[in-house]
Amino acid sequence: MRFVLELGRIAAFTADVARAVVTPPPRLGAFVAELFNIGVLSLLIICVSGAAVGMVLGLQGYNTLVRFGAEESLGAVVGLSLIRELGPVLTALLTTGRAGSATTAEIGTMVATEQLDGLRMLAIDPVHLVVAPKALAMIAAMPLLSALFIVCGLAGGYVVGVALMGVDAGNYVSSLQNAVDFRDDVLGSVLKACVFGVLVGLISTFRGYTCQPTSAGVAAATTSTVVVGSVSVLLFDYIITALWGV
Amino acid sequence: MSRGAVPLQETPVAFERVTMHFGTRPVLVDFSCEFPGNRISVVLGGSGAGKTTILRLIGGLIQPQHGRIWVAGTNVVGLSERQLYEVRRKLGMMFQGGALLNSLTVYENLAFPLREHTRLSEREIADRVHATLAAVGLRGVDHLLPGELSGGMVKRAALARAILRDPQILLCDEPFSGLDPISVKRIEALLRRINQERGITMIVSSHHIPSTMRMAHHVVLLWDHKAIQGTPQELAASPDPQIADFFNEEVHEEGVREPQHTPVQRW
Ligand SMILES: Nc1ncnc2c1ncn2[C@@H]1O[C@H](COP(=O)(O)OP(=O)(O)OP(=O)(O)O)[C@@H](O)[C@H]1O
Ligand SMILES: [Mg+2]
Numbered sequence: 001m002r003f004v005l006e007l008g009r010i011a012a013f014t015a016d017v018a019r020a021v022v023t024p025p026p027r028l029g030a031f032v033a034e035l036f037n038i039g040v041l042s043l044l045i046i047c048v049s050g051a052a053v054g055m056v057l058g059l060q061g062y063n064t065l066v067r068f069g070a071e072e073s074l075g076a077v078v079g080l081s082l083i084r085e086l087g088p089v090l091t092a093l094l095t096t097g098r099a100g101s102a103t104t105a106e107i108g109t110m111v112a113t114e115q116l117d118g119l120r121m122l123a124i125d126p127v128h129l130v131v132a133p134k135a136l137a138m139i140a141a142m143p144l145l146s147a148l149f150i151v152c153g154l155a156g157g158y159v160v161g162v163a164l165m166g167v168d169a170g171n172y173v174s175s176l177q178n179a180v181d182f183r184d185d186v187l188g189s190v191l192k193a194c195v196f197g198v199l200v201g202l203i204s205t206f207r208g209y210t211c212q213p214t215s216a217g218v219a220a221a222t223t224s225t226v227v228v229g230s231v232s233v234l235l236f237d238y239i240i241t242a243l244w245g246v
Numbered sequence: 247m248s249r250g251a252v253p254l255q256e257t258p259v260a261f262e263r264v265t266m267h268f269g270t271r272p273v274l275v276d277f278s279c280e281f282p283g284n285r286i287s288v289v290l291g292g293s294g295a296g297k298t299t300i301l302r303l304i305g306g307l308i309q310p311q312h313g314r315i316w317v318a319g320t321n322v323v324g325l326s327e328r329q330l331y332e333v334r335r336k337l338g339m340m341f342q343g344g345a346l347l348n349s350l351t352v353y354e355n356l357a358f359p360l361r362e363h364t365r366l367s368e369r370e371i372a373d374r375v376h377a378t379l380a381a382v383g384l385r386g387v388d389h390l391l392p393g394e395l396s397g398g399m400v401k402r403a404a405l406a407r408a409i410l411r412d413p414q415i416l417l418c419d420e421p422f423s424g425l426d427p428i429s430v431k432r433i434e435a436l437l438r439r440i441n442q443e444r445g446i447t448m449i450v451s452s453h454h455i456p457s458t459m460r461m462a463h464h465v466v467l468l469w470d471h472k473a474i475q476g477t478p479q480e481l482a483a484s485p486d487p488q489i490a491d492f493f494n495e496e497v498h499e500e501g502v503r504e505p506q507h508t509p510v511q512r513w
Contacts, residue, residue: 109348113343113345114345117302117305117307117341118339118341118346118407120334121307121334122359124359125327125331
């Protein structure tokens with residue numbers, strides 16, 4: 001029962017955000033600032049994690065492939081796992097923990113200190129001014145960060161596979177090029193990242209916007225963003241993969 | 247008290263049989279009162295009596311379970327958010343904690359509502375903002391963030407933002423809480439001057455009896471989920487000993503009781 005109520009509230013909130021996005025005047029300045037914020041907040045963690053995951057994939061992939069004498073297709077293994085699955089999913093999980101929780105805490109603090117009510121009393125819609133640009137920036141940032149993660153991962157796999165394990169550089173790149181299909185793999189990857197962006201953007205802003213106006217309320221909302229955000233990313237990953245075979 | 251002849255729609259602000267619960271907890275029960283035009287009304291009550299609730303109801307930030315609330319001729323109960331924005335253009339509100347946007351400087355906090363709602367040039371906006379800041383006695387704080395201001399300065403900046411667009415009705419939530427006695431007198435004088443110069447209808451929530459006795463034209467005392475209205479003198483001379491005590495005790499013990507009465511802030 002409470003779950004159904006909650007779903008209804010999220011739906012109404014989503015409609016509010018969508019309406020705010022198309023209502024003039026567009027908040028371009030706020031959107032760009034938020035995009036920059038989320039990007040900068042997540043840049044380091046995405047690059048480091050991407051490289052690390054790529055290196056692990058390179059090592060594991062090599063050790064498995066070498067048993068079948070197929071180590072020249074290491075590029076394909078690393079590339080496909082990163083592009084189809086690990087890139088978008090891990091990016092979404094990391095972004096939830098870093099930028100999503102920050103978004104919730106920021107909006108929640110504005111609720112607790114009555115800043116959003118202050119805006120309402122000035123006849124300014126806080127969803128329009130504060131919430132929508134943050135949600136939109138999260139949606140826009142996710143595919144970009146995911147692409148960055150994948151690029152760092154490919155580089156990490158290259159370093160381990162080619163420099164450390166001695167796979168031929170040409171083989172690594174050409175097997176990668178041959179295996180990856182633009183429509184199926186790359187577009188699918190972007191689609192996943194966009195869906196995750198919508199999920200994390202809406203969950204983190206919703207949690208902040210509806211949090212209890214106390215410091216404990218802000219803390220609870222921030223935790224909830226990380227938990228609910230991560231779980232729904234994983235659930236939707238399965239659903240997308242099952243439906244579209246990405 | 248004897249304004250019964252005027253229809254409620256024509257009073258600047260009036261509550262008509264309002265009931266407000268939070269969950270099962272009643273705050274206002276069948277609550278009626280009026281706030282006369284061009285006057286300073288003080289909403290008086292202990293901590294948790296519902297002072298903030300009353301101001302938030304007037305602004306339409308929360309909706310009651312029953313009753314009607316007349317604000318500048320419109321019943322704000324049941325209005326959509328869009329309709330409420332029309333009513334709120336006539337209101338200014340100074341929040342208990344200031345509610346300034348923490349990420350913007352003081353200047354930007356005042357300038358951006360003007361950019362949102364008027365077609366003034368940047369120059370005219372700057373003039374208006376500086377004139378208003380000067381009116382509340384703030385100078386040289388343009389580039390400071392709200393977090394860098396003292397408590398009294400935050401109250402002044404919040405007051406400046408509330409009167410910036412010349413509201414018909416000014417709502418002030420606890421303008422004196424957390425201030426030293428000298429700042430209390432200054433803010434009090436400021437509110438009186440704004441009321442006299444601009445003829446704004448003011449509704450001030452407070453638990454500070456001495457300043458209420460000095461500045462209020464009309465008092466709404468929150469008592470047992472209901473309103474007891476009158477001039478400060480009428481209430482202090484109330485035949486009900488509990489009510490008379492509420493006034494007189496605090497007048498005598500001012501300074502001793504004051505610190506304990508600092509309200510629990512929402513954050
Ligand atoms: N959002 C809310 N949810 C639940 N209860 C609330 C909420 N807002 C206020 N209350 C309750 O309503 C009552 C009145 O609160 P209100 O903030 O109006 O008091 P107040 O008179 O302004 O007190 P103070 O002097 O401490 O500011 C309190 O008992 C409070 O617990
Ligand atoms: Mg209060």
